Amino acid sequence: MNSPETVYHNRISEFTKQHNSVKKRINHISNIRFIVFGLMVVVDIFLYRSGHHAAMAVCSVAAITIFIALVFYHESLYKLLNHISNLLQINGRCLDRIHDKWNNHDDTGSVFINKEHAFTSDLDIFGQNSVFQWINAANTFAGRAAIARVFSNKPDEVKVIQERQVALAELAPMVDFRQNLQAYSKNECMDRNDESILSWLESPDSLFKNNALTVMLYIFPWVINVTALSAFIFKIPGIGSLLYLISFCLSLVWRAGIMKIMNAFEKRSDILNTYSRVIELIQSEKFQSQLLHKLKEEFTGEHKESAFIVLKRLASLVAASHVRYSGVGAFVFNLLFTWDIQCVLRMERWKKHHGTSVRKWIAAIGEFEMLSTLSQIHFENADWCFPLVSKDTGEIIAKNIGHPLLWSKKRVCNDFQISGGVAVSVITGSNMSGKTTFLRTIGVNMVLAFAGAPVCAKTFCCYPVQLYTSMRIHDDLRSNVSSFYAELIRVKKIVDAIDSGEKVFFLLDELFRGTNSRDRHDGAIAVLRVLSSGGACGLISTHDLELANLEKIDSEKFRNYHFSERITETDITFDYQLQDGPSNSRNALAMIRLAGIPIV
Missing domain, CATH: 1.10.1420 (MutS, DNA mismatch repair protein; Chain A, domain 3)
Incomplete structure (x- = not known):
């Protein structure tokens, strides 16, 4: 069986041949139309001068009939050419998707962007570089x-x-x-x-609405034209003109x-x-x-x-x-x-x-x-799987899960599960280690799973649950809302959803980053306890290594994971592999030094 890339290349080759063939036929028909019209004029002039008026009429009718048929055929060829051009463009865009060049596609789904939505803005579902732009x-x-x-x-x-x-x-x-x-x-x-x-x-x-009026209006043009024509034949043009005036005024009524x-x-x-x-x-x-x-x-x-x-x-x-x-x-x-x-x-x-x-x-x-x-x-993506979605499991289990929007040649996949009563997975790690991308990996694949689509994983098991995220939080000067308060609003929506009886799965990235470290820590612990006690499950990424102590306090509800990096004198490298336990590394000073900023 041919690969998708081969299929698309073969189709482009075939449609290119068809496109060139149809263009040639269009040019031929254009020339034939010109010849038919020219011959009609020449023959009609010859027959007219020869006094063969009946033959001229027959010739004219035949030529006009052929010419009209050619016009319709010409138009059908243009429609076919347009269809083939569309197919060429479609296959080109399919190749773009395979080669990771899909972010230049015109339709980004921006009309569906809703910054207040529970998760679509944070997970890049609509807009530039979004799931919609990738696959629509x-x-x-x-x-x-x-x-x-x-x-x-x-x-x-x-x-x-x-x-x-x-x-x-x-x-x-x-x-x-x-x-x-x-x-x-x-x-x-x-x-x-x-x-x-x-x-x-x-x-x-x-x-x-009146049936009698409807019938009268249907037959009115026939009556008017027959009567008016008769009036003109019998040399009573005034009546004919009056009838046509009535006809026109009727349309104005x-x-x-x-x-x-x-x-x-x-x-x-x-x-x-x-x-x-x-x-x-x-x-x-x-x-x-x-x-x-x-x-x-x-x-x-x-x-x-x-x-x-x-x-x-x-x-x-x-x-x-x-x-x-x-x-x-x-x-x-x-x-x-x-x-x-x-x-x-x-x-x-x-x-x-x-x-x-x-x-x-x-x-x-x-x-x-x-x-x-x-x-x-x-x-x-033949190596992706259709997920097992079951309302009885109450767990998320993934093998080799990766972000669908990352190119397969650069994508790093991980195993992950949240089951056995664990409510919150705390993901720690230093800057750029992959924490936020992993949260989006889980979120986007859950969106695809609930849509009925394959997911970017070897196996994936999940249950129907309402997603909520708090990741891209910005202040709003016009509404006088700080980033910290904006996060509180997002968290309140999650709490309200839990209180209303919804099954909730949350993804929280650097919760309460807009306040001081002590308040951020205390606030995050308070929120996570509320969410976990309410029956919600989810992931939180954080630089606050003290949050990892939650597993020591309640190992049944909290589980630690981390991403790490390798630091040398000249470089920092990341493997983007999810590992058990809390992070014990920091890279801020190393990154500052590598950026060329002197450290005193």
Whole structure:
């Protein structure tokens, strides 16, 4: 079996060939269109001068038909070229991820950043150099929101997590499906929320409520045009002109209501077509896992009509309504056909039959994008494991666990467990030894585990628990909040969660660093005793070596670990290996000296 890197290189090679081939075909069709048009002009002039008017008409119709067919074919080739270009870019970004160059990807998920969240800010879940930027393959608003949900919400039921794991294992080798799913929606606006469309589709309101009026408006353009044409034939132009004036004024009567509806669909035909293509792709696949099969069934409408056909029809109606952006075109079409009214009539009929189904269709697309995104982790990291998530264990056990965002060639993995009644693991060590990174290693892998994704470990066992962190704490001048008080607020949230009955797992980095050493020590001991007595578990990293004495006082609840370093006259090296027991090393003076600062 080829490695993921080989697969991506092979796909880039194949798509490059296809890209060049399609570009040549586009150039050929452009030349053929020019030749057809030129021949039509030359032949028509010759036939006209020869007096063969009937032949000229036949030739013109045939040439125009061929020319129009070539235009449509040309457009389809451009769409194919765009799709292949998207696939090339997708595979390039997959290689970026393998080569640790993913932090230049555009979508960082910054819209989901919430500095007040229990853990996402501290664990780099969203933003630059984040988990979202590393793995996201969703383009629709619904897909990106689904990823944000599983990365930031409380853990789902264990059964849901397990179903998601099975679905990801099935999707992982389906590279064609996953990348086509991503490529079809690649050009859509990532932040385009569909709520304006959904609000109208789900609303019971209707602009044309009277059935008799609706029927009259449907047939009105036919009546007007036949009558007006007859009036002109019988040389009564005044009547024809009056009828067209009435037709145009009729569009003005409901203009406010019409524009309100059309504004809800402002230039949305492209995204509706995207949804249609994505649903068609999903429905063309046969899935084995229960979750994927259930999601696929969401696309069967109440009238047993395929969702992709139904959405394509709505997209056509929305595209037709865009005539209003052409001043002359809007005037002529409303004059002859009451165009805006006809569009809204058909949109409201579509809404009556399918309006309440669209939200679940879009949500299902988002779920597929989320699952496809997470399945990439399994495909690209065969040595990572699906974790055992069980509500009965009440323990965290990891073998060879590492930080997912660190490149495999630089990543250092460790074994770790918190079980047997131990509530708090105290991690000591000197500066830059790896304490904070290890806290994030545990936290990020727990986030992935609760999302149903593989984790960066040989084996990993955990239980559903709400994460809370206190790591990146800053003062807030505008709110008059010091860093010390900001930490107190974070800790209070953890205590409140415990008091409310939540199962809590905490990660605390250098607790109360914003105060003096004595108060920091006393405060940290007081907080850890409150948290451990309340049933919470977690890790704390600290430079306060006296906190290691907690294990001597209560060895059942506290356990010591440490990171160390090797100091020479010219260098400091770190092995980033977690070891049992407290740290007994210090490196501040050595680092000051190596930085070139003289020590007196």
